[in-house]
Amino acid sequence: MWNGSKTKGERNQAAQSIIMSSATGLANVVAVIVTFFLTPLAYDVTGVWVRQFTAAHYAPDLVGLVDFLWGVLLVAVIFFVSRMTTGTLIIMGAITFIARFMAG
Numbered sequence: 421m422w423n424g425s426k427t428k429g430e431r432n433q434a435a436q437s438i439i440m441s442s443a444t445g446l447a448n449v450v451a452v453i454v455t456f457f458l459t460p461l462a463y464d465v466t467g468v469w470v471r472q473f474t475a476a477h478y479a480p481d482l483v484g485l486v487d488f489l490w491g492v493l494l495v496a497v498i499f500f501v502s503r504m505t506t507g508t509l510i511i512m513g514a515i516t517f518i519a520r521f522m523a524g
Contacts, residue, residue, distance in 0.1 A: 443510045451503035458498050463491055 467487065474486040 439514075443507065443514075447503050447507040447510060450506040451499050454502040454506075455495060455499040458502075459491075459495050462494050462498065466490070466494070 467490065470490045471483050471487055474480075474483050478486070
């Protein structure tokens with residue numbers, strides 16, 4: 421049972437904290453899904469070029485290491501870009517919802 425000791429501002433801040441943490445969690449989950457599906461496609465398109473570039477401009481012995489690092493970098497870039505995009509879409513959707521249905 422609620423004891424009523426919290427002020428209205430504290431209750432609003434707690435609600436906003438729950439909403440933001442949920443939005444962050446949703447953005448993370450969507451980013452993992454997008455990363456899972458896009459990484460192999462991006463790697464297939466760019467992997468051969470990266471290996472050829474490395475062999476031609478550096479040392480052929482580095483191809484394996486660079487190939488691995490390229491995969492790791494692709495995962496990181498795809499994850500963070502999709503998380504940023506999803507987070508932005510969630511926030512913009514919430515602002516649109518509030519402006520349309522709650523502002524009057």
